[in-house]
Amino acid sequence: MTRYLHPVAGIIAFLTVVVFAASTVTVELLGSKPAIIWVKTAIPWGFVVLIPALIATNASGFNRAGRRTGGAVARKKKRAIVITLNGLFVLIPAALFLAVQARSEQFDVMFYAIQGVELLAGALNITLLGLNIVDGARMTGRLKKSGGATPA
Numbered sequence: 001m002t003r004y005l006h007p008v009a010g011i012i013a014f015l016t017v018v019v020f021a022a023s024t025v026t027v028e029l030l031g032s033k034p035a036i037i038w039v040k041t042a043i044p045w046g047f048v049v050l051i052p053a054l055i056a057t058n059a060s061g062f063n064r065a066g067r068r069t070g071g072a073v074a075r076k077k078k079r080a081i082v083i084t085l086n087g088l089f090v091l092i093p094a095a096l097f098l099a100v101q102a103r104s105e106q107f108d109v110m111f112y113a114i115q116g117v118e119l120l121a122g123a124l125n126i127t128l129l130g131l132n133i134v135d136g137a138r139m140t141g142r143l144k145k146s147g148g149a150t151p152a
Contacts, residue, residue, distance in 0.1 A: 002060040007136060009056035014129040016050045020095075021122040024115065033105070040102035043095050054087065061136075072135040079128040086121050094118035 020043050027039040058080050065073045094114050101111045137143035 002063050005056055006060035006064055007133075007140075009053045009060065010129065010133055010136065013050060013053040013057055014126070014133060016046055016053060017122055017125050017129065020046060020050075021119060021126065024119065024122075028115075033107075036107075037102045037105065040095075041099045044099050047092065047095075054084070058084065072139050076132045076135050079132050083125050083128050083132075086125055090121040091118060091125065094121065 023039045023043070027035050031039070061076065061080060065077070094117055097114055098111065098118065101107070101114075134143065138145050
């Protein structure tokens with residue numbers, strides 16, 4: 001079961017974070033004030049998808065790793081810890097703050113400072129989730145390991 005759950009949950013988590021970041025950037029660059037309010041207040045509702053996906057990814061990943069240590073397993077575990085801590089202590093509080101501020105139409109310096117932090121933290125999680133997906137695909141043989149330059 002974890003053979004299928006782990007990659008599916010991981011990809012759902014990755015895509016959810018990408019959608020959050022892309023929506024934020026797009027609406028800030030091209031959207032109206034009501035669109036910004038809608039996106040910033042909708043993102044916390046996305047936690048209903050994101051949090052279970054991350055829990056399922058972590059639980060199934062640790063289950064699949066078993067007693068293995070080192071190499072890609074160790075890298076994936078370290079990244080999973082950073083992803084979790086970043087989400088719990090930066091991304092979720094930032095998203096909740098931004099939703100409240102947007103709902104109150106308080107688009108001040110603090111709003112944009114926190115949004116900047118949120119975008120940077122989101123980019124970190126997107127990068128780490130992406131690296132874990134690549135390592136997982138290599139570990140299962142779905143992606144060939146890069147062996148350097150190919151002979152001419």
